[in-house]
Amino acid sequence: MSDLAIRNLFIIPTIVFLIVFNIFPLLYSLGYSFTDYRGSMNDPVTFVGLQNYRELLADAAIWSNFTLTAKYVIVSVAGQVIVGFGAALLLNRPIPGKGLLTTLMMLPMMMCMAVVGLFWQLLYNPSWGIVNFLLGTEGMVWLSNPDVALYAVAITDIWMWSPFVMLLSLAGLSAIPPSLYEAAAIDRASRWFVFRRITLPLVAPLLLIAVIFRTMEAFKTFDIAYVMTSMDETELAAIRLYKMAFLEWQTGRSCALAYIMLLAVLAITNVYVKYLNRLKER
Amino acid sequence: MAVVQSKGSRWINRAAIALALAMLVVSMIPLYWIGSTAFKNRSDATTVPPTVFFSPEITPFIKLFTARVQQRGERDQAEYAAAPWWEKLVMEGGDRFIKDDKGNIESSGYVARFLNSIIIAVTSTFLAVAMGTITAYGFSRFKMPGENDWLFFILSTRMLPPVVVAIPMFLMYRAVGLVDTHIGLIILYTAFNLSFSVWLMKGFIDEIPKEYEEAALVDGYTRMEAFFKIVLPQATTGIAATAVFCFITAWNEYAFALMMTNKTAQTAPPYIPSQLGSGLTDWTVIAAGSLLFLIPVALFTFFLRAHLLRGVTFGAIRR
Numbered sequence: 001m002s003d004l005a006i007r008n009l010f011i012i013p014t015i016v017f018l019i020v021f022n023i024f025p026l027l028y029s030l031g032y033s034f035t036d037y038r039g040s041m042n043d044p045v046t047f048v049g050l051q052n053y054r055e056l057l058a059d060a061a062i063w064s065n066f067t068l069t070a071k072y073v074i075v076s077v078a079g080q081v082i083v084g085f086g087a088a089l090l091l092n093r094p095i096p097g098k099g100l101l102t103t104l105m106m107l108p109m110m111m112c113m114a115v116v117g118l119f120w121q122l123l124y125n126p127s128w129g130i131v132n133f134l135l136g137t138e139g140m141v142w143l144s145n146p147d148v149a150l151y152a153v154a155i156t157d158i159w160m161w162s163p164f165v166m167l168l169s170l171a172g173l174s175a176i177p178p179s180l181y182e183a184a185a186i187d188r189a190s191r192w193f194v195f196r197r198i199t200l201p202l203v204a205p206l207l208l209i210a211v212i213f214r215t216m217e218a219f220k221t222f223d224i225a226y227v228m229t230s231m232d233e234t235e236l237a238a239i240r241l242y243k244m245a246f247l248e249w250q251t252g253r254s255c256a257l258a259y260i261m262l263l264a265v266l267a268i269t270n271v272y273v274k275y276l277n278r279l280k281e282r
Numbered sequence: 283m284a285v286v287q288s289k290g291s292r293w294i295n296r297a298a299i300a301l302a303l304a305m306l307v308v309s310m311i312p313l314y315w316i317g318s319t320a321f322k323n324r325s326d327a328t329t330v331p332p333t334v335f336f337s338p339e340i341t342p343f344i345k346l347f348t349a350r351v352q353q354r355g356e357r358d359q360a361e362y363a364a365a366p367w368w369e370k371l372v373m374e375g376g377d378r379f380i381k382d383d384k385g386n387i388e389s390s391g392y393v394a395r396f397l398n399s400i401i402i403a404v405t406s407t408f409l410a411v412a413m414g415t416i417t418a419y420g421f422s423r424f425k426m427p428g429e430n431d432w433l434f435f436i437l438s439t440r441m442l443p444p445v446v447v448a449i450p451m452f453l454m455y456r457a458v459g460l461v462d463t464h465i466g467l468i469i470l471y472t473a474f475n476l477s478f479s480v481w482l483m484k485g486f487i488d489e490i491p492k493e494y495e496e497a498a499l500v501d502g503y504t505r506m507e508a509f510f511k512i513v514l515p516q517a518t519t520g521i522a523a524t525a526v527f528c529f530i531t532a533w534n535e536y537a538f539a540l541m542m543t544n545k546t547a548q549t550a551p552p553y554i555p556s557q558l559g560s561g562l563t564d565w566t567v568i569a570a571g572s573l574l575f576l577i578p579v580a581l582f583t584f585f586l587r588a589h590l591l592r593g594v595t596f597g598a599i600r601r
Contacts, residue, residue, distance in 0.1 A: 003424060006505050010420030014413050014476060015432065021473040022439040025450035032450070039453060083305075090302040093295055103587045105306055107313065109594075110583045112534035114551040115572045118558070119316045122565055128328045130315055159309060164594060171591050171599060209595065220443040223536040227555045238445050245449045246541055258446040269441045273434055 033255035040249035052256035079158035084165025117227035146233040172206035319569035342570035349388040395553040403532040406471035414479025440477040444537040475528040485597030486520025523589040
């Protein structure tokens with residue numbers, strides 16, 4: 001077989017497979033997003049043009065879903081950066097048993113989000129949960145309290161994903177040439193100066209990759225919030241979409257909402273890829 | 283980090299290590315709690331203040347695997363005396379087994395879901411890694427017009443929110459009868475993992491020197507032989523790491539499973555939380571189910587530790 005034939009044989013099936021199972025469904029739902037189709041009924045489907053999009057974008061409830069999502073993304077990603085980067089700074093030194101230590105710390109992020117969400121319900125229980133016991137906040141309601149629930153979910157997310165930020169930060173920190181620190185020590189530079197002028201700029205690219213990755217994932221959050229709570233105050237965009245599609249069966253409208261979300265995610269992904277390419281060029 | 287060590291920095295070092303250990307302890311508490319609850323007596327699981335020291339029991343796991351109902355009224359003493367020890371444990375907890383006509387104990391829904399999880403995760407991992415490896419080889423070794431665009435396209439399919447893809451997939455699956463089937467979920471997970479496996483494997487294959495194959499081609503190997511006999515053996519570590527990552531992703535997946543299955547092909551992630559609402563919540567059983575489900579992933583994480591960084595960044599960072 002010629003190299004060209006082998007190349008095509010190796011690459012084309014994968015691309016066809018991905019088009020059939022990822023792109024074709026999206027075109028299919030793009031079509032439905034302009035209709036009033038309801039998946040639970042056999043009513044004739046009528047074309048309604050941009051009505052779904054217009055109504056969704058004018059709906060205050062949808063905007064509040066997106067505002068909540070933004071709030072959740074900011075709180076949880078910021079928390080992960082603080083905890084994860086902090087932990088990386090602490091671990092970036094010779095420590096006996098460091099490999100085991102870091103691997104143990106990585107465990108949460110490898111786990112099933114739905115199961116994590118479930119057993120955090122046990123930890124958050126107001127009367128016998130261990131969170132209240134350890135914090136001394138007896139009887140504090142976390143997950144059914146509209147003011148706190150979103151943050152409680154974000155805390156679980158921070159517990160789960162800080163190791164991710166830590167892993168990337170550690171990689172960045174360990175790649176800083178020691179000669180830079182030695183030079184700074186000879187110049188009697190202060191710790192703060194060294195951190196601000198050497199450590200931070202050199203870790204920044206990897207830290208930013210971590211932030212973009214986590215932002216993308218946090219924006220899509222479904223599992224953890226859906227398992228842990230069920231309130232309007234914690235109804236993230238992905239949860240609203242799920243309810244609209246599979247519980248209320250407003251299929252046409254949910255396809256339109258899906259497209260609005262999709263554009264947002266693609267915008268973030270694009271930023272990520274652009275940044276990654278620039279990083280690779282260096 | 284070879285910072286010049288002064289007396290002050292040695293203290294800072296010690297304080298940092300102590301703080302890091304404290305962080306580790308805090309992050310391990312939830313895991314310890316789920317692990318210990320899985321071995322508690324039901325009455326110890328929900329005490330105020332929480333029970334830390336207890337005598338471990340195996341009862342939650344027996345309950346996890348079997349179908350039970352609550353015993354109403356007095357239990358049959360003769361039956362209790364004749365029962366094996368594990369049945370006695372369940373009877374002492376106030377339950378009795380559901381048995382068929384021949385007296386065989388029925389297994390719980392968890393067993394079926396766990397098996398589904400294994401079947402679906404293993405099959406979809408195999409497919410995604412096999413296709414991903416050859417595609418990655420194609421992208422790594424041959425020129426392709428618009429190569430970066432194709433690679434971006436492949437990556438972007440993974441970035442789609444599952445709920446967004448699930449709506450049209452559900453309608454299509456319903457039309458062809460794939461809702462709640464093993465094949466349906468396997469296809470979805472294969473598509474989901476394929477993009478990841480292409481990216482990760484491309485990184486691993488890029489690292490294998492081209493000269494090996496070129497030498498083989500000179501020796502009269504065909505391109506195919508060179509791929510199977512030279513490249514694949516070199517890529518074994520990468521394939522294993524990719525497979526474990528794909529397996530973990532499929533194993534942990536919740537959203538698709540929730541929307542596409544309800545019984546026959548349901549996996550464990552949507553099933554375990556759904557048990558919360560059914561009757562009186564027995565947290566020890568839920569903890570046992572969660573623990574058993576998390577253990578394979580915990581073990582794999584240790585095997586993967588050298589490749590974690592590469593895996594979680596889609597092969598973008600290779601140190």
